[in-house]
Amino acid sequence: MRYTLSNTINKPISVVTEKFKDTEGAKEWMEGLHKIEPVSGVPGKKGSTCYFHFSHKGKEMKLLETILEENLPHQIKFSYTSGIGYNEVELLFEEISENVTKQTTNNYFQLKGAMKIMGFFMSGMFKKQSMKYMDGFKKFAEK
Template identity: 45%
Template sequence: MKYSQEITIDAPIQKVIQLFDDPDQMDKWMKGLISFEHLSGTQGQPGAKSKLKFQMGKREIEMIETITVRNLPHEFSGTYDAKGVHNIVKNYFEEISENQTRYTTENEFQMKGFMKIMAWLMPGAFKKQSLQYLKDFKAFVERTNS
């Protein structure tokens, strides 16, 4: 399953990147994030691996992030692996004006086992969650920017 989404953030691209690129800020906009733990490689650089834990309803989900591209302020991409799910996420940032930034994500989910059934039954749930993270990040940046 592949899809892309975008949102316009009312803040300069430098501010957007500064907040996006700071793992200590993630819990302020990424609902359900319990912890972020660097595992290997140079943090924030291609090849680096980190473990993210999320509380989603009554379930705790653990995933491994592997950074694949770091070309900030334009692109930051990676893979996210959890039980039955391999997600490729490409984040793109574009300066619209000195006070506006377009943030676009491209997601590709590759499912195995039970998660294949979930993706087939509820594809909208994945898109809805991705869009919610975009909206929450936008609100966080704009609150911090004012």
């Protein structure tokens, strides 16, 4: 499954990317995230890995994030691996004007087992969750 989403953030691209690099701040805009655990490499740089620990509906979930590309302030690409599958996200920041930045995500999911079937029927749910994170980041960045 693939999809692209975008919105605008009413802040300069320099502010937006600094806010994005704030790993502690991610807990404010990624619902359910309670811990980021570095595993290897320089956090936020190409090749680095870390675990994202989430709580969702009373269940704990752990995702392994790998930074695939890092060209901030304009682009970063990362993957998440878990028991339900693989998710690759390319996040693009584009300066629209001095105080407006366009945020675009290109998302790719490769699901396993029963999630493969559920993903086919529930693609809207995946898009809605991605947009929820984007809107949460927008609010965080505009603070």
